[in-house]
Amino acid sequence: MTEKNYLTIHSLTALPWHNLNRDDRGLPKQVREGGKTRGRLSAQSLKRAIRVAYELDSFTDATKSLRSRALPEEIVRRAGVIAVTNGVEFDEKSALKIATKIVKSLTANDKDAAESEGPAKEAASDTMTWLSADEMDALAGVLGSANGTGGTIKAADYIKRQTGSLSIAAFGRMFAAQSDLQTEAGIAVGPATTTHPIMIEVDYFTTVDDLGGGGAGHLGQAFYTSGVYYRSVTIDKKQLRDSWTGWTSPDAADRLELLVRSIVTALPSGKDNSTAPNTRPALILAETQSHRTAYEFHEPVKADFEGGYLKGSIDRLIEQATQARAFDPSEFGESFVSGTSVSADLTIGFEYSAASLPQLTKRIVEWLQR
Structure with missing residues (x-):
């Protein structure tokens, strides 16, 4: 039987009005998928957010990079x-x-x-x-x-x-002139994309000159969107073990737990102070795997009768996970489900353990340290 060396964390997060990751025109980043324009948070912006969140909360300066x-x-x-x-x-x-x-x-x-x-x-x-x-x-x-x-x-x-450095071991680094010294990444991060089409909204704004006798001192416009974002992050346990030297340190479990928590909750910070869209994931599915496996929303999710894409997105993700296990049962091992929208009436067609965020991070770290 193939060893379950990978653990993928899938998450669905409903982000209100925001522009967390913008392009060179100032627009929220986008991607064309399934014939529709979707919102996108680049993998690079997510890795940066995870690293910053982890290192800001690190225990000593010695863990930072x-x-x-x-x-x-x-x-x-x-x-x-x-x-x-x-x-x-x-x-x-x-x-x-x-x-x-x-x-x-x-x-x-x-x-x-x-x-x-x-x-x-x-x-x-x-x-x-x-x-x-x-x-x-x-x-x-x-x-x-x-x-x-x-x-x-x-x-x-x-x-x-x-x-x-757990950050460097997690995301890897390249030295073009000394490839034998470069560090292979132990974590793969995919871009977050909306499960449905999006609209870009224009916000016309003014600033008032306090000493100018009233009226607008500056006129401008900014661009925003909203949506339910799906993303997946895969931890390669073997590679992370090979890249990081801190496994035997006394605070190894604490550092790993902090990294996992950052993976689950961290978001890019573009226009963060203007919109504060710091919501928590509605659904988190963490599963051990024999090979890296993600899910897709190529066919866009349709809005519920009363509006909103969250319920349909959750149902689609659970449906795909169930179908994947039916297709190849040997691919998957332990499964953990968490998130703010997990309730007793959520139907999941496979074995799983329900967990709060602290329980989820602890169980993932226990798996990493086995």
Whole structure:
């Protein structure tokens, strides 16, 4: 029997008036599916939201990571603190050259990295690099030591394929120039799309100039939509175990639980303060699988007689999950159901365990740690 190595979290979330993820025109992102225009939250925006939610609530700075073009400056800042603490003379300009070369060696070939030291070539690469706190601290420790500006410092001595950052292990990172150091993602995130067609609404607004004697000081327009979004996130237990080094740490279960909670609840933050569409998932179906399996809404859900797409979306998702088990019973293992719209009259044609959000996250973490 094929091992159930994957766990996919399917969710349906009804989002009121919002523009959480917009395109280059300021419109809510869209996709054409089943001949209809649907709302879309990109996978990239969802991964960013999950990572930020997880790291904002992380227990120590040591669990956090940074993805930036300015990592050399951050490493040098940390090195300067270490040097002052140790009473070591510190040459910030020289340290920045070394840090820049180290970071760029991950994303540019040796020739590009060497040439990028000159002031006129500082912008040789616009690539953002993602490092964990412990990796930055390790490099800073060398630069901030008595011999930190002498000799050759190799990135591979301090940055490994396996990482102590659960965020990096979850979503993976690529180093174009040193592929043997890049981290494979343990989690696959699909875009969230509405289960039905959407409309884009235009909001005409004005701002009042408090010192201008009344009247509008600015006129403008913004774009919004609403809908029921389906998304799926699949955790590859084997890959996550291979990418993350923190499995034996005392707070491993707490960190995993926080990540799972972020996966379930986090949303992109576009125009968040203007609309505050921070609703909780109406339905969550988490199921262990032999292979990555998601569900689809290619044929758009029709509105209920009195309006609304939520009930029809929930029924469609449960129906597909039931049909998938009938088609290939060996594909699925444990199933957990949660969400704000789960009630006693919800008919589910397969075995499952009902769970609150804390119970759901705990059970998923128990599965991960088996």
